[in-house]
Amino acid sequence: MSQQQEEQKAIPLDKLTPQQLLQIKKQLEEEVQQLTQSLSQFRIANSKYEESKIILKKLDQTPKNNDLLVPITASLYVPGRLINPQSVMIDYGTGYFVERNTEQGSQFCDRKLQLLKESQDKLSNIINQKKQFMDKLNIELQKRVLQVQQIQQQQQQQKK
Amino acid sequence: MADQVQMLQSKIEDESKVLQTLQREMQKYVEGRQKLIEQSHENEMVKKELDLLEPEAKVYKLIASVLVQQTLQESKENVSKRLDFIGKEFKKVEDLIKENTNKQIAKKTSIQKMQEQLYQIVQAYQQSLNK
Numbered sequence: 001m002s003q004q005q006e007e008q009k010a011i012p013l014d015k016l017t018p019q020q021l022l023q024i025k026k027q028l029e030e031e032v033q034q035l036t037q038s039l040s041q042f043r044i045a046n047s048k049y050e051e052s053k054i055i056l057k058k059l060d061q062t063p064k065n066n067d068l069l070v071p072i073t074a075s076l077y078v079p080g081r082l083i084n085p086q087s088v089m090i091d092y093g094t095g096y097f098v099e100r101n102t103e104q105g106s107q108f109c110d111r112k113l114q115l116l117k118e119s120q121d122k123l124s125n126i127i128n129q130k131k132q133f134m135d136k137l138n139i140e141l142q143k144r145v146l147q148v149q150q151i152q153q154q155q156q157q158q159k160k
Numbered sequence: 161m162a163d164q165v166q167m168l169q170s171k172i173e174d175e176s177k178v179l180q181t182l183q184r185e186m187q188k189y190v191e192g193r194q195k196l197i198e199q200s201h202e203n204e205m206v207k208k209e210l211d212l213l214e215p216e217a218k219v220y221k222l223i224a225s226v227l228v229q230q231t232l233q234e235s236k237e238n239v240s241k242r243l244d245f246i247g248k249e250f251k252k253v254e255d256l257i258k259e260n261t262n263k264q265i266a267k268k269t270s271i272q273k274m275q276e277q278l279y280q281i282v283q284a285y286q287q288s289l290n291k
Contacts, residue, residue: 089220089227093206094199094242096235097227099218108209115205 013136018144025137028130035127042120049109049116056102056109059085161285168278172271179267186260193253200246207239 016024062085069077088105090098100108210232213219219235220227230238 092209093202094239095222096206096210096239097220097222098209098213099220111209 013140016140018141021137021141021144025134025141028134028137032127032130032134035123035130039120039123039127042116042123046113046116046120049113053106053109056088056106059088060102161281164281165278168274168281172274172278175267175271175274179264179271182260182264182267186257186264189253189257189260193250193257196246196250196253200243200250203239203243203246207236207243210236210239 013021062082064082064085066082066085068080068082070080071077086101088100088102090100090105090108092098210219213232215232217232219230219232221230221235221238
């Protein structure tokens with residue numbers, strides 16, 4: 001919801017029936033849940049890129065002609081030798097791969113991490129906005145409950 | 161009166177079925193639109209990264225489990241073409257969505273009118289019975 005829409009709904013908030021308020025609240029809760037899930041996916045992507053950076057640093061320190069095991073399938077490894085520890089193949093997306101050295105690979109990871117951070121911040125903002133709106137809704141709902149209780153008390157007093 | 165009522169009811173049923181088809185169509189359009197947005201985003205990112213590369217950089221394209229070397233120029237052109245294509249498809253889907261929305265509104269209005277007609281006929285009949 002844009003801020004404008006939120007303000008438009010905030011003004012006639014008293015005029016909405018409790019059922020409508022509950023409906024909006026339910027909708028918002030679902031949205032916040034989905035958005036929070038997306039946020040955790042961001043964190044996973046973050047940790048993957050950080051891990052890649054660490055591996056690149058280790059590669060730098062690995063000597064040439066180092067023995068290693070190359071996975072052919074998930075359970076079959078073949079002995080091999082590290083010919084060029086400086087050269088890495090980077091998956092850019094949409095089927096394109098680029099051969100770069102470890103320094104450029106690390107910079108690539110940094111750029112991606114920057115993009116992730118920006119998106120994460122935007123997402124956090126949206127989640128906070130929705131949570132604030134939910135708080136307003138809850139306050140309004142509590143008001144209604146109090147109103148109903150007051151009316152019931154008045155009716156009881158009148159009967160005496 | 162009975163055949164009028166029956167006729168209206170069957171018309172309402174037919175129009176409702178058409179409305180349901182329209183709604184299912186709309187869902188497909190919205191899904192397709194979402195996919196296009198994702199593809200456009202991915203291709204934009206690749207384009208930005210390719211722009212950062214020096215001309216001698218070795219670029220490979222994954223063609224069915226094989227990495228085939230491409231020139232930077234070729235790759236950039238390819239990604240640009242893809243972005244253009246996605247843009248065109250996006251516009252097509254948006255037009256289809258607009259058209260579908262208008263059709264749905266028209267159907268809903270006609271169904272509502274027929275329901276009102278039905279209500280009035282039944283009301284008039286009940287009044288005539290009460291006299």
